[in-house]
Amino acid sequence: MAGAFHGRTVVVTGGTGALGAAVLDKLLDEGAICHVPTSHAASPKGFAFARHGRVTLSANVELGDPTSVEAFYATIPDLWASIHCAGGFAMSPLGQPGSDASDDIFAGMMDANARTAFLCCRAAARAMLASGTAGRIVNVTARPGLDPRRGAGMSAYTASKAAVAAITVTLAEELKGDGILVNAVAPSTLDTPANRKAMSKADFSKWVSLEAAAEAITHLASPENATISGALVPLYGRA
Ligand SMILES: NC(=O)c1ccc[n+]([C@@H]2O[C@H](COP(=O)([O-])OP(=O)(O)OC[C@H]3O[C@@H](n4cnc5c(N)ncnc54)[C@H](OP(=O)(O)O)[C@@H]3O)[C@@H](O)[C@H]2O)c1
Secondary structure (H helix, E strand, C coil), X not given: CCXXXXXXXXXXXXXXXXXXXXXXXXXXXXXXXXXXXXXXXXXXXXCCCCCCCCEEEECCCCCCCHHHHHHHHHCCCCEEEEEECCCCCCCECCCCCCCCCCHHHHXXXXXXXXXXXXXXXXXXXXXXXXXXXXXXXXXXXXXXXHCHHHHCCEHHHHHHHHHHHHHHHHHHHHHHHHCCEEEEEEECCXXXXXXXXXXXXCCHHHCECHHHHHHHHXXXXXXXXXXXXXXXXXXXXXX
């Protein structure tokens, strides 16, 4: 099969989620060999690629745990690109009496977004440096992570995604001499089934389609991207 990723090995964290699935779809079309970690003990219900010949699903991988992350990356031969879609979201209004912006929400957002991205970036960079591969790393931050004014009521999420943006740019600088390109996309609202359910009265046409987001991510992860590094790419749709 021809394709920009023909025969190249790519990790997609969060590949069992909405955006990750769209990224996998695109990568498989382009000939990639994909590895997907999941925190579950078995293939999550609805994971469409469980039987695909070029997808390996690794169960019981906790991406917030350094030992688990290192063990997972140690199983991946010839890593070309590592795409980090794993993450989470929670509201955390601070100023309202009775608000549920607990310390636990802050810790949970930092773990789900910043810590998972940090640990996966570290493991991927180490694997690429060890093999001498001038590979690609792509993180997923979010619009409030670049523009905190858009993060009112979600300071924990916003701070965690700002950390993802900072990790992306610092790592790009650190690895530029090694030819490893590190970037992130920053979506506003993605057009996912979960968002449609949670915001049923919203104008979905203003949201970013999963296919468009996947297209941007796979371009940054592909060998066709020869120069872009340290970019935080806004994917804001019509919002
Ligand atoms: N949806 C939006 O509107 C939106 C907007 C801006 C940015 N983003 C970002 O885009 C990314 C994907 O969003 P999405 O809507 O596709 O999310 P999603 O459907 O909820 O999927 C998130 C995935 O992350 C994985 N994950 C989370 N924490 C993990 C952990 N500790 N260990 C292992 N896996 C973990 C989960 O995998 P398992 O359950 O299999 O373990 C899950 O499949 C996230 O980083 C999100 O913050 C989303």
